[in-house]
Amino acid sequence: MAAKPRVLLTEPVFTEVRELLEAHTDLTIGSRGVYNSEQTLADAISRYDGLLCMLSNPLTGHVAERARNLKVAANYAVGVNNIDLDACREHNIRVANTPGVLTDATADGTLALMLAAVRRIPEAQDYLREEKFDGWHPTGFLGLELREKTLGIIGMGRIGQAVATRCKAFGMDVIYHNRNRLSTELEDSLGASYIPDPLELAARSDIVSLHCPLTQETHHLINKPFLEKMGADSWLINASRGPVVDEAALGEALHNGTIAGAGIDVFEKEPEIHPLLLNAPNTVLVPHITSATRRTRLKMGMLAAGAILRVLCDMDHE
């Protein structure tokens, strides 16, 4: 019998994912965080036929060059900005990600972040836990009501659309910007209007929610001029990728009152948080958890593992 293909899973994940890979491959599991270093990944990669990597693992051109035996890299994420796709193509490495399975969890998580921010939930909880609650007050912790407000979505793929549907149910008007305009049928069914100019979307939105991939075009798309267009009553929600936002500019805008507040799940240099964000007023910060439900994270792992088995073992596990 031919030797089993060698697979590197860069850090421990769900038992089910490990067992699926172990059943069909010679599996090595790394320690958490070790392969966040490009050099460590480059030094190890030549031993493996398959890689199941995290969004924190940089599969750069340098790593791809050293990946002599690698036939497939499956990312435990839908976003693939940690992977140099051109380099992988050049070195015949197939790349897989996990689209579809995290759409609803991510859209739910976005609404949780949005509501937590605009209704000031963490701030109110802190007040209560600090034993400052002295009874109901008509003007205590007033926040923003979603009905009749305008939501501006940047990135109208699966997740953006799922957020649009939820926000329509809350009575919001939905406008969007996307690389490509959606079909009129889809726009009609979502009740969303296309805005060609991101700055116009900024000016018209009460809440801007980001759901685009990180690319050269979207890097720092949310910068000082964009934040100034949003204005003092508007909120920013980011559950896409940190570098879509110029964090220093956002930090300043929050401290200066250029915008009203923010709900932020992703950061420019994870796990570092920009100091201006850490102490920004009217801001909810969470550690990249928008897709974090057991059901979704398990499905993502099984999908990624399945992609590896399809390439290396020519099998469909389902």
Ligand code: GLV
């Ligand atoms: C999470 O951020 C993902 O891209 O799946």
Ligand code: GLV
């Ligand atoms: C608030 O608690 C109300 O009953 O209006």
